[in-house]
């Protein structure tokens with residue numbers, strides 16, 4: 157595993173041990189089977205409780221709610237090691253940690269925290285996060301799902317699209333607009349009347365992950381399931397910042413995986429009478445990959461420090477998510493090429509990672525959305541919308 | 551029940567081992583180390599005993615500072631506390647010296663049961679368990695594949711070429727663990743965090759000296775390439791003419 161600038165030497169002995177146990181878990185439970193799961197379009201649901209037992213759910217959640225209360229750096233390392241296996245596995249863990257446990261902890265009532273967090277930490281409960289809609293992806297503020305105030309709670313109507321873990325979730329953290337048009341968060345339980353899900357089966361990316369549509373037809377959500385402290389688009393975006401941070405680390409995991417595989421293949425593969433590593437073109441590919449990997453490794457390590465010391469903002473995270481995923485995709489493509497025809501099969505990992513990176517580059521803010529966030533930061537001009545001169549002035 | 555487990559830091563089974571220039575040792579820098587795999591069965595067995603019957607579990611090794619990594623892993627797997635008998639060049643010790651150290655610790659700890667791997671993958675002496683049982687006057691069962699723990703005796707299964715044997719053995723006893731005894735579990739993140747807080751005592755001990763010396767270490771010859779045969783007839787011919795066992 158390439159760690160060219162010895163960044164893992166920054167880790168404490170416990171952090172290194174945590175890295176090693178997760179790595180061992182991925183070697184033993186994920187890598188031997190992932191090609192088959194991916195081809196079949198299956199997420200390994202039998203591992204959910206094992207994730208809980210291993211302590212992968214609720215890494216940063218305080219211990220009083222059944223979590224481990226560990227650092228963002230450890231959360232990042234775990235994401236990296238899991239994505240070395242597959243983005244679908246990491247996605248499951250990201251959603252549970254950052255998009256379900258985080259909002260319940262941050263915006264939830266004390267009762268909601270006690271009711272849900274410990275069971276989410278063991279994997280007894282699975283959660284999902286419903287923000288995107290078929291016609292509201294990059295621009296979630298344009299969502300159509302509505303929450304109408306009624307006696308004792310709200311009634312939800314609408315649908316959410318592209319929701320990771322949707323059909324295997326016991327609870328869904330759902331975002332909808334109230335009568336005043338303000339975005340609010342709701343904890344919808346699986347058996348609430350009028351709530352149903354449907355899987356998206358035709359994916360050719362992130363196949364070892366469940367992606368579903370959530371449908372709400374007059375779903376009554378009692379007041380006690382409304383997240384009391386969530387108001388406005390900022391609330392779901394805060395969740396996304398947490399998840400995107402983990403995804404950036406995940407990109408590093410993909411980079412490490414594809415480089416490891418390509419180099420061991422190239423050492424053995426004889427072309428024109430010599431191992432592939434003997435040719436300068438190949439060496440250039442590897443030098444590029446090592447440089448790419450080292451750059452994103454440095455980036456996420458620094459970002460972890462900023463996160464843990466409370467100095468990171470969403471823009472820092474945007475840059476890392478944008479770069480790490482694009483870089484991982486480029487590395488996977490190079491690695492795939494080095495593997496020749498073998499590289500297009502699921503017996504090797506590069507092509508699966510390359511395909512996964514397409515979904516990962518789209519979800520949690522597309523590459524372009526992060527570009528616009530950074531563009532606004534640098535220039536001071538928000539360019540998400542085409543400027544209507546009458547509104548925007550000058 | 552009180553269980554003492556002995557483990558050893560050994561090179562990873564996947565590591566490529568090279569001799570040092572003087573041929574008396576292996577190059578240790580940059581090598582990955584693990585708990586000797588058979589000792590890991592012993593650790594898991596102790597953890598299982600504790601979760602079934604309660605009591606206390608202690609893990610020990612004779613090793614250098616780096617061996618604390620392996621002790622911490624055993625703690626992360628669920629052992630209660632650890633003892634490091636410090637020896638900076640522990641790999642040069644012979645089984646009598648290591649056995650002496652285990653027996654000395656056991657005399658203080660008074661365990662009902664001592665469990666260790668049947669063999670260490672780097673030394674291959676198979677000598678440790680018999681030595682310790684002898685030194686302490688404990689009963690001995692080697693190559694255990696399954697054990698039922700009763701209150702004053704245990705039923706131990708061991709497999710040999712002749713078949714399976716079941717022994718009934720009173721405590722105190724020494725068991726050497728064979729593959730199949732259990733399925734060692736990867737420690738959890740919680741386990742790692744708990745291990746950090748568990749006691750790890752470092753003990754200095756004078757070991758008896760013996761006139762042993764490793765004269766030369768030679769790595770195994772590189773493995774020959776695989777030969778794919780087309781048919782059963784081919785196989786029979788190769789077994790007859792080349793391998794000459796038919």
Ligand SMILES: Cc1cc2nc3c(=O)[nH]c(=O)nc-3n(C[C@H](O)[C@H](O)[C@H](O)COP(=O)(O)OP(=O)(O)OC[C@H]3O[C@@H](n4cnc5c(N)ncnc54)[C@H](O)[C@@H]3O)c2cc1C
Nearest residue numbers: 285286287288293294318319320515518519520522524540
């Ligand atoms: C596998 C998978 C899992 C997902 N899981 C979840 C989940 O668990 N929960 C959830 O809520 N959502 C989830 N999503 C949804 C994901 O967040 C959205 O797909 C994403 O936000 C993009 O939205 P969209 O697909 O509607 O694309 P669009 O927003 O329609 O974008 C289409 C293209 O236009 C570009 N674009 C958009 N705006 C601009 C602009 N102003 N200027 C220039 N280009 C622009 C985009 O970058 C993109 O290239 C998931 C998606 C996938 C694929």
Ligand SMILES: Cc1cc2nc3c(=O)[nH]c(=O)nc-3n(C[C@H](O)[C@H](O)[C@H](O)COP(=O)(O)OP(=O)(O)OC[C@H]3O[C@@H](n4cnc5c(N)ncnc54)[C@H](O)[C@@H]3O)c2cc1C
Nearest residue numbers: 425426427428432435436437438493494495496497498500
């Ligand atoms: C779907 C599919 C269908 C196919 N159909 C046919 C078919 O119908 N008939 C047929 O005969 N073949 C077919 N092929 C085989 C195809 O032509 C070979 O895969 C191709 O020639 C590459 O060979 P390889 O896979 O052994 O890769 P290798 O030759 O092992 O190459 C591996 C990598 O090394 C690079 N490389 C090779 N030599 C050098 C060098 N000297 N210096 C630097 N880099 C080098 C390559 O560019 C590649 O990136 C098919 C392949 C696929 C994937």
